[in-house]
Amino acid sequence: xxxxxxxxxxxxxxxxxxxxxxxxxxxxxxxxxxxxxxxxxxxxxxxxxxxxxxxxxxxxxxxxxxxxxxxxxxxxxxxxxxxxxxxxxxxxxxxxxxxxxxxxxxxxxxxxxxxxxxxxxxxxxxxxxxxxxxxxxxxxxxxxxxxxxxxxxxxxxxxxxxxxxxxx
Numbered sequence: 318x319x320x321x322x323x324x325x326x327x328x329x330x331x332x333x334x335x336x337x338x339x340x341x342x343x344x345x346x347x348x349x350x351x352x353x354x355x356x357x358x359x360x361x362x363x364x365x366x367x368x369x370x371x372x373x374x375x376x377x378x379x380x381x382x383x384x385x386x387x388x389x390x391x392x393x394x395x396x397x398x399x400x401x402x403x404x405x406x407x408x409x410x411x412x413x414x415x416x417x418x419x420x421x422x423x424x425x426x427x428x429x430x431x432x433x434x435x436x437x438x439x440x441x442x443x444x445x446x447x448x449x450x451x452x453x454x455x456x457x458x459x460x461x462x463x464x465x466x467x468x469x470x471x472x473x474x475x476x477x478x479x480x481x482x483x484x485x
Contacts, residue, residue, distance in 0.1 A: 332433035335391070338384040339436040344373040345381045365421075392441045392466065399465050404475055407434055409447040409459035437463060444469045446476055450483070 352374045362370060399405060411430035415423060438445035438461075445463045452458065464472040 336432040336436040344376040347373040405463040409461045
């Protein structure tokens with residue numbers, strides 16, 4: 318994840334590492350559950366999707382134990398931080414959304430930065446919801462709320478209360 322301040326971009330290595338761990342775990346799980354089907358059926362997919370599917374099928378599974386240990390550590394840390402009734406608020410996306418017909422390199426950079434934010438809930442197993450807040454400079458703005466694993470109902474109640482308050 319990078320943070321832009323003025324014209325400069327700052328890297329947040331811990332979020333980038335978390336994102337890498339999430340992608341490795343996702344590839345491992347995809348391969349475990351779908352590799353046989355993909356190699357047998359050879360589905361007709363768009364180039365971008367096909368690339369990611371075949372990367373997952375060919376993944377070695379190396380470092381998966383380390384990634385699962387990171388997930389356990391993150392879950393323990395966030396559980397301690399948030400308790401039963403805490404909520405973590407983060408940006409939903411790392412900046413302006415890409416425009417239609419964005420070149421592949423720019424799109425991949427945005428995707429990597431977005432995964433850095435998504436990986437917090439994705440790796441920890443916590444629940445996450447995005448709340449649209451409106452528009453700023455003709456672009457949508459949203460915030461994501463994250464709560465403890467298994468507290469989906471609690472988080473939805475928080476969202477409902479916030480939504481009612483924001484409407485007033």
